[in-house]
Amino acid sequence: MSQTAIPLQFEKYLQNQISVGKAPDMNEMIFAYIPNLDPSQPIDRNQGLPAVSTWVYQQDIDQEGKLGDNALVYSVVIPGSVAAFTFNAIYLRDKNVPNSCGIVVHKATETKEAGMASTKSLMQQYTGAAQIAGITVDAQTWQIDYQARLLGIEDDMRLVNLDNYGHTAFIQGFDVTQQADPAKYKVAPGVVYVGGLRAELKNEVIQTISDKPTGLYIDVARTGTVLSKWQNIVTIRASETQLTDYIDQNQQQHYVARLAGINANGSITDWRVKTDNADQEWSPFINYGIGHEVVRNGLRYIARLASGPDNGGAITPSASITNIEIWDMVIPQSFAINLVAWVKIASISKTLREPVYLTISGGSPDNSALLFVADIVFGVNSIGIPSASIGAKYQTLTDPKFYIRDDDDEDSFSLWVNRQTPGQTQYTITMRSRPRFSQTLVGVLEKAATQPSFTTLVPYDTGYQFASIPIGMEVAFDTPPPTNDPRFRFVKLTYNDAYNTGLLTSQTLSGSAPELVSTAVISAAKSPINGQTIYLKNTMGVYAVPATTEGIIAQNIPQPARYRIDSISHGVSLQTGPSISGFIITSAASESQITGGLKPRSFGEVLYKRIY
Numbered sequence: 001m002s003q004t005a006i007p008l009q010f011e012k013y014l015q016n017q018i019s020v021g022k023a024p025d026m027n028e029m030i031f032a033y034i035p036n037l038d039p040s041q042p043i044d045r046n047q048g049l050p051a052v053s054t055w056v057y058q059q060d061i062d063q064e065g066k067l068g069d070n071a072l073v074y075s076v077v078i079p080g081s082v083a084a085f086t087f088n089a090i091y092l093r094d095k096n097v098p099n100s101c102g103i104v105v106h107k108a109t110e111t112k113e114a115g116m117a118s119t120k121s122l123m124q125q126y127t128g129a130a131q132i133a134g135i136t137v138d139a140q141t142w143q144i145d146y147q148a149r150l151l152g153i154e155d156d157m158r159l160v161n162l163d164n165y166g167h168t169a170f171i172q173g174f175d176v177t178q179q180a181d182p183a184k185y186k187v188a189p190g191v192v193y194v195g196g197l198r199a200e201l202k203n204e205v206i207q208t209i210s211d212k213p214t215g216l217y218i219d220v221a222r223t224g225t226v227l228s229k230w231q232n233i234v235t236i237r238a239s240e241t242q243l244t245d246y247i248d249q250n251q252q253q254h255y256v257a258r259l260a261g262i263n264a265n266g267s268i269t270d271w272r273v274k275t276d277n278a279d280q281e282w283s284p285f286i287n288y289g290i291g292h293e294v295v296r297n298g299l300r301y302i303a304r305l306a307s308g309p310d311n312g313g314a315i316t317p318s319a320s321i322t323n324i325e326i327w328d329m330v331i332p333q334s335f336a337i338n339l340v341a342w343v344k345i346a347s348i349s350k351t352l353r354e355p356v357y358l359t360i361s362g363g364s365p366d367n368s369a370l371l372f373v374a375d376i377v378f379g380v381n382s383i384g385i386p387s388a389s390i391g392a393k394y395q396t397l398t399d400p401k402f403y404i405r406d407d408d409d410e411d412s413f414s415l416w417v418n419r420q421t422p423g424q425t426q427y428t429i430t431m432r433s434r435p436r437f438s439q440t441l442v443g444v445l446e447k448a449a450t451q452p453s454f455t456t457l458v459p460y461d462t463g464y465q466f467a468s469i470p471i472g473m474e475v476a477f478d479t480p481p482p483t484n485d486p487r488f489r490f491v492k493l494t495y496n497d498a499y500n501t502g503l504l505t506s507q508t509l510s511g512s513a514p515e516l517v518s519t520a521v522i523s524a525a526k527s528p529i530n531g532q533t534i535y536l537k538n539t540m541g542v543y544a545v546p547a548t549t550e551g552i553i554a555q556n557i558p559q560p561a562r563y564r565i566d567s568i569s570h571g572v573s574l575q576t577g578p579s580i581s582g583f584i585i586t587s588a589a590s591e592s593q594i595t596g597g598l599k600p601r602s603f604g605e606v607l608y609k610r611i612y
């Protein structure tokens with residue numbers, strides 16, 4: 001429990017204020033934590049504010065009002081941005097006058113959590129309080145009715161569903177079938193939107209119908225209390241007369257949808273008005289809301305406005321001027337332009353920094369066998385520097401060039417294309433990404449006969465060629481591959497080379513030329529072969545051959561002495577000298593030893609290995 005009291009010092013403060021013609025001004029609320037405080041004990045009215053060391057938070061009064069003539073309410077709303085604090089006492093005072101404590105509250109310990117807003121109100125009661133304090137505003141004019149606000153929010157959501165789905169839209173289920181007993185009909189579980197409320201029938205319902213013909217209807221009402229969870233209650237009703245939306249005797253709104261007609265012979269007529277997914281062929285019997293996609297004649301359309309039986313009637317998707325306001329054909333946005341020197345094809349905000357993906361085709365010579373095509377990603381990095389990645393899919397001899405311009409006057413960066421040949425094919429620019437901001441633009445935005453100022457050439461992306469090399473493959477390059485492309489990274493197979501900084505560890509070098517052995521361990525978290533040991537072949541001066549075991553090094557092996565035969569003759573005794581297959585060397589002077597054998601010619605290459 002808690003205790004509340006008005007200190008005696010407030011009575012003296014009140015008398016002093018009245019004597020000098022001033023009203024009492026309780027303008028600050030103080031929160032304190034009093035150690036060993038027992039909130040069940042009465043408060044000593046002789047006390048005022050506690051020691052400042054116990055104060056944990058203080059805030060000016062946000063609002064004040066009266067409750068009748070003899071009570072005043074003072075409130076503060078503590079923002080969620082205020083750090084957490086724990087308190088067990090609250091005080092009200094005039095911060096401009098000492099010894100002016102107007103109320104003391106001792107309570108159970110409470111913590112105001114960080115990120116959570118909190119409202120605290122204190123009521124001070126004494127005879128003629130409203131008149132003395134000069135407060136005329138009734139407290140109920142600013143105390144928030146949260147239930148009304150929440151109900152308002154929920155109704156806004158219902159209206160959004162109503163805009164999207166119309167009054168009735170069956171999503172799935174609610175099939176009606178006659179049972180063995182001809183008077184009984186089963187309604188299957190399902191989901192339906194009625195009057196903007198999403199209603200789910202979780203279990204099948206058996207409806208007994210004695211009088212035919214009649215109709216089955218879905219009745220949906222949203223019910224709950226201030227302290228309970230609100231739910232959409234679904235009821236299946238049978239009626240010989242048509243049912244519509246109504247308000248019951250408890251002032252509860254009900255929304256009604258037609259489900260099925262039961263004919264005199266017991267047969268069933270399906271009354272359901274359905275909505276469906278984007279892959280569904282368009283139907284005049286389905287309700288469509290804003291954003292729904294349909295297929296008609298092999299083309300996809302997206303709804304810009306609601307249509308269908310309950311949404312003003314069915315509108316056939318087409319490219320006609322009349323229907324285009326309802327249905328929009330879903331295709332990439334393309335823009336074409338004939339021969340021109342300079343064209344601005346994209347623009348992005350410097351501050352929003354939204355990247356955009358587009359493609360461009362054309363701009364190649366008229367007589368070219370290939371059409372120039374490129375994918376482009378245009379964006380701004382975290383420090384405000386623009387960049388464009390231009391990946392050419394098909395190139396010709398005189399491809400267009402691309403430039404980035406700083407549009408200071410428009411707070412944007414723009415991408416320009418410049419033709420390189422007098423006779424060229426038509427440009428087609430296509431936006432591939434859907435922008436979130438209106439400042440992100442793609443198309444034929446501007447044309448110029450001469451180069452705009454403050455433009456910077458953007459080179460074509462050649463990195464994709466390096467990225468096409470398989471990871472782990474060793475390739476010789478005259479010029480080292482780039483080190484700043486996030487799509488790939490190579491290491492140079494050379495001991496302690498600066499190119500490999502941060503990518504190799506445990507580098508070793510042993511032996512002496514020509515039998516050096518040098519290894520290293522890959523140290524790159526992005527690499528699939530991270531942690532593997534590799535041979536630094538550039539330093540070792542070796543080449544690899546297939547083997548059953550990896551890493552065995554074949555050392556140089558001296559070759560045995562051999563002889564070259566300059567002349568031989570038949571019939572000479574085998575005893576007169578060295579013989580080879582029965583032939584005798586005839587001239588000792590012509591004998592010459594060959595040591596080590598012949599070696600193939602070779603030249604050096606600098607090898608690189610892709611590690612990711």
